């Protein structure tokens with residue numbers, strides 16, 4: 001008998017320690033015991049039986065069966081060969097027509113020459129598929145039920161630690177005070193970059209990565225567990241464990257962050273204005289954007305009935321530019337950018353997020369999560385990635401260039417300038433003109449809060 005061995009790596013193998021090497025060994029010794037001649041080994045590596053990715057070696061195996069190059073297929077288990085009933089049917093048809101035999105290490109030989117044998121083969125396929133589906137359902141249902149009972153699912157954020165009760169983390173005595181301080185500062189309106197800088201200076205390390213970043217802090221604050229809450233669907237409900245801060249404080253901090261300018265991730269680059277999304281109304285806190293064609297060249301909050309603050313774009317840009325260039329010319333300006341200089345940590349975080357994105361895609365492919373469950377996480381990931389990549393563009397700025405701030409400013413892209421503004425200012429506020437409308441420029445209308453006093 002001329003045998004061909006088919007092995008396939010799937011995601012479950014990672015947990016079971018059943019790699020292709022092990023499958024390969026078992027299949028080879030089966031061939032030896034039976035005295036079959038090994039003609040070829042066909043190896044595919046796909047992460048999931050549901051991923052639908054093409055299996056080049058499997059295709060080659062089918063072609064070789066068709067060409068009568070082999071008359072015996074050896075696999076570790078039936079589900080290694082087939083990922084769907086459709087594939088199984090095609091396979092059964094092929095081996096029946098060519099008179100090829102099949103034997104697996106786990107389930108013995110298939111006798112597909114009889115209807116009973118074919119039925120057994122179909123059942124084996126159906127069973128392994130059902131098993132795989134059930135695992136997926138079990139996992140997501142268990143997660144859902146745990147959350148409904150107020151238990152925590154997922155990585156435990158900085159500030160909490162695992163307790164003896166599963167799903168019920170408890171405040172970490174060392175980290176909880178730090179988290180409280182972070183919330184305090186966010187609620188007072190402190191800039192995330194400044195909080196990150198102080199934490200880095202204090203030698204306190206985040207749980208992942210080497211250094212604190214403003215996105216890291218934003219992400220930390222977003223974890224409902226810190227406020228003693230769990231997210232069930234889109235709703236927040238009280239957890240059975242204690243957070244680090246009161247749930248009202250957690251909600252206020254999250255709201256405060258959402259009000260802050262979030263960057264230009266989804267805005268086309270050429271439409272980027274210097275201050276759109278960075279200016280906010282002093283009175284109402286709404287963010288001003290670079291006006292559309294209808295508004296001409298003004299920054300405007302455009303919240304009908306709520307806030308209509310606006311200000312002339314060119315004059316505001318000029319003033320801010322002048323102030324920033326002057327600020328960058330001061331001797332300590334180089335230090336302002338030091339916290340961003342560690343790009344390896346940044347690169348690592350970017351890499352981590354990309355991997356996380358891959359993982360999510362795999363979980364969907366495997367049926368463990370639905371696309372709609374994953375979509376909000378994917379868009380959150382995309383946003384973080386965008387912000388981090390923005391950080392990277394700032395980190396790429398050569399601090400030596402500060403001897404000529406005016407020229408450097410001109411050389412920067414709008415994105416880089418905006419990153420610099422984020423770093424330099426806690427807030428770029430715009431006051432309403434007395435009677436609440438109008439966009440007349442007047443320097444008095446700007447309320448600027450520098451992140452770094454000199």
Ligand SMILES: [Zn+2]
Pocket residue numbers: 281282283284285286301306307308309432
């Ligand atoms: Zn307003």
